[in-house]
Amino acid sequence: MESFEARRQMLTDSLGTGYIILRSADQGSFNRHEFRPNNYFYYLTGYAARGSYAILSADPDANYTLSLPPQSIRTLIYDGGEISSQELIEQFKPDRVLDYREIRMHIDSIVKTGARIYMDRSDRTFYNDLQRMAGDQESADIRHIGELVDPMRVIKEATEVERIQKACNITALALTRVMKACEPGLYEFQMESLIEGTFLEYGSAMPGFSSIVGSGPNATILHYEPNARIMEHGDLLLMDIGAEYGYYTADITRTIPVSGKFSEEQRSIYQLVLDAQLAAIEQMKPGNMYMDGHMAAKDVIVEGLTELGLITDPASPWQIKFYILYPSSHFLGLDVHDVGEMGGSFSSFMNQTPQESMESRPLEPGMVLTIEPGLYFRENGLDQLFDIYGSEVDSMELSQFIKDVGPVYEQYMNIGVRIEDDILITSNGNINLSRYAPKEIEDVEQIMR
Ligand code: GLY
Ligand code: MN
Ligand code: MN
Numbered sequence: 001m002e003s004f005e006a007r008r009q010m011l012t013d014s015l016g017t018g019y020i021i022l023r024s025a026d027q028g029s030f031n032r033h034e035f036r037p038n039n040y041f042y043y044l045t046g047y048a049a050r051g052s053y054a055i056l057s058a059d060p061d062a063n064y065t066l067s068l069p070p071q072s073i074r075t076l077i078y079d080g081g082e083i084s085s086q087e088l089i090e091q092f093k094p095d096r097v098l099d100y101r102e103i104r105m106h107i108d109s110i111v112k113t114g115a116r117i118y119m120d121r122s123d124r125t126f127y128n129d130l131q132r133m134a135g136d137q138e139s140a141d142i143r144h145i146g147e148l149v150d151p152m153r154v155i156k157e158a159t160e161v162e163r164i165q166k167a168c169n170i171t172a173l174a175l176t177r178v179m180k181a182c183e184p185g186l187y188e189f190q191m192e193s194l195i196e197g198t199f200l201e202y203g204s205a206m207p208g209f210s211s212i213v214g215s216g217p218n219a220t221i222l223h224y225e226p227n228a229r230i231m232e233h234g235d236l237l238l239m240d241i242g243a244e245y246g247y248y249t250a251d252i253t254r255t256i257p258v259s260g261k262f263s264e265e266q267r268s269i270y271q272l273v274l275d276a277q278l279a280a281i282e283q284m285k286p287g288n289m290y291m292d293g294h295m296a297a298k299d300v301i302v303e304g305l306t307e308l309g310l311i312t313d314p315a316s317p318w319q320i321k322f323y324i325l326y327p328s329s330h331f332l333g334l335d336v337h338d339v340g341e342m343g344g345s346f347s348s349f350m351n352q353t354p355q356e357s358m359e360s361r362p363l364e365p366g367m368v369l370t371i372e373p374g375l376y377f378r379e380n381g382l383d384q385l386f387d388i389y390g391s392e393v394d395s396m397e398l399s400q401f402i403k404d405v406g407p408v409y410e411q412y413m414n415i416g417v418r419i420e421d422d423i424l425i426t427s428n429g430n431i432n433l434s435r436y437a438p439k440e441i442e443d444v445e446q447i448m449r
Contacts, residue, residue, distance in 0.1 A: 016116075022054045035048070071099075164433055186231055191231075199244075207249075219236045275300050284425060285429045327342075327350065328372050
């Protein structure tokens, strides 16, 4: 509760005549999933009930207003006893509590003054609601709360790190269990059930994002979600999963051989991705830049692919982009792709060739970010080259590449490898929060024996 109070204090001190207005979220979809509060609402209140609002202002008499969720005989019968005003004040420390109707009227009156309002603009329903309250007023000044809060959310406090660590530990256990249980003939969703069952068993109410459990060709689909194929001998199984714990999510990927042993081709691609990932993690320390990890991974991968004969010109931007599909890091926290500036655009990162230096943001202690290089040999990958680069690359050059690389590419067809860890930047380096999920080849094969 002290953390939440300190966060509110920091904001109200700089609000001037403006307001922060947040809502905890809708009822959610009927009969599906547990309720989960809006991230900004939770970050500033610590309160996780549906149908509640919070208003922050610099007004010393009403710094912090919280509302009771709508209460009725029906909610009492269906949802159980609700919290009282008194309990709300004792637990969450608002200056005052309004009921649902009162707070809606209060919000309406604030909006009509034309005061600046910060709210979560990704909550479209509530945004439209506020717009409607403002009526035709030209003066409605509705800003995104992220302007104020995202820089705070980027630097995690100890209590936040503890939750991410716990989420990582649960996720690592789930991955280890799959390593023990996995064998040809089982369905991907059987592994998914083992994963999400483990989450529940350890107090994670739900995954932080849809579990990706893809075998064989599905391992090459970045966001594969059906998880419905029968795994076969010789497949790789890629699992990109994350338990959510106390609203903070893990995001870990491991790739394993379904039958317990990597083939020679799988081994060489896996080791290349792992070497790239380890080189990247080494760069993740204060003073280095956000994208230094990505660039280190890129260097290793480009060199490795060139040696294997899969890249013919290591200085060719399009050849690199053909294999390296996304920047290898994102912030992690309440959201899996957490808020915060990375200090440059997606395309600037992607167009950078190795050895070039690049502007991004300096890493600071308390940041938590993923590092997730991967290589994916889609079955029809080379056929897609003309669709992807036809307009920017000479077709002779593409044809030559396909001719040179085709026979080698063939050997690696349907191999998809991603290795993803969650890294906390510390004062003198980093801590790998997902370190309990095995990833060295010998360790994985040993567990699967
Ligand atoms: N699972 C989404 C990601 O790794 O970014
Ligand atoms: Mn992931
Ligand atoms: Mn990720």
